[in-house]
Amino acid sequence: MVRAIILDVDGTLVDSVDLHARAWHDAFLHYGRDIPYEDVRYQIGKGGDQLMPVFFSADELRRFGEEMQTLRSGLFRERYRSQVRPFPGVRPLFERIKRDGKQIALASSADHEEFEFNLKLLGVGDLLDGATSSQDAERSKPFPDIFEAALAKLDGVRAAEAVAVGDTHYDALAAGQIGLATIGVLCGGFPEQDLREAGCVEIWKDPADLLANYERSAVHRREAA
Numbered sequence: 446m447v448r449a450i451i452l453d454v455d456g457t458l459v460d461s462v463d464l465h466a467r468a469w470h471d472a473f474l475h476y477g478r479d480i481p482y483e484d485v486r487y488q489i490g491k492g493g494d495q496l497m498p499v500f501f502s503a504d505e506l507r508r509f510g511e512e513m514q515t516l517r518s519g520l521f522r523e524r525y526r527s528q529v530r531p532f533p534g535v536r537p538l539f540e541r542i543k544r545d546g547k548q549i550a551l552a553s554s555a556d557h558e559e560f561e562f563n564l565k566l567l568g569v570g571d572l573l574d575g576a577t578s579s580q581d582a583e584r585s586k587p588f589p590d591i592f593e594a595a596l597a598k599l600d601g602v603r604a605a606e607a608v609a610v611g612d613t614h615y616d617a618l619a620a621g622q623i624g625l626a627t628i629g630v631l632c633g634g635f636p637e638q639d640l641r642e643a644g645c646v647e648i649w650k651d652p653a654d655l656l657a658n659y660e661r662s663a664v665h666r667r668e669a670a
Contacts, residue, residue: 450549451610451625453612455489455490457633459567460530460531462633465525467482467525470482476509490614531566532651532653533653535567536569542664549569550596551576552594552609574598587615596623609626611628618644628649630648632651
């Protein structure tokens with residue numbers, strides 16, 4: 446039986462993917478690169494360490510990569526963070542999971558400040574058994590580090606006894622590398638086909654839809670491997 450649920454945050458629990466994409470787009474413009482917005486958006490779900498090399502050379506990143514990431518964080522806070530909203534049904538979903546006797550961890554690649562902002566917005570801190578931010582992992586998604594770190598914060602749970610929930614194929618690819626089955630949600634705006642091809646065992650619209658179908662979801666019924 447499943448003993449724990451490990452959930453991504455941005456795009457899965459809070460509606461922030463477009464806002465992060467805009468902040469990255471603004472930062473790239475500052476450094477002279479007018480990259481189509483949709484190209485930037487498709488990379489959201491990775492951390493900056495994996496996202497920036499898609500658009501900038503290794504030499505460019507050595508010269509100004511850290512500075513650009515700092516600028517992006519500032520732009521997001523100043524221009525966009527106030528627009529972030531939680532998706533419906535997050536706390537009721539977490540309460541249902543806890544009534545089922547399962548542990549909950551959050552696996553976020555956001556920096557600590559952004560993570561704390563989202564956690565306050567969601568109002569679920571009292572229901573968590575573990576959480577991560579970018580400081581807990583050397584590499585961000587699609588590498589598995591952040592899910593490994595989240596799993597390590599849970600009490601005696603093996604990967605085969607947990608399920609991940611995420612909105613991007615990067616989540617599924619990262620979780621799958623350590624043996625976590627992944628449930629996909631569409632609220633982050635990524636194509637269902639991409640989620641399925643990355644290995645998601647099932648797809649739901651958003652947290653509220655997962656809650657409405659909880660009894661027949663992999664959160665509740667999946668057998669341990």
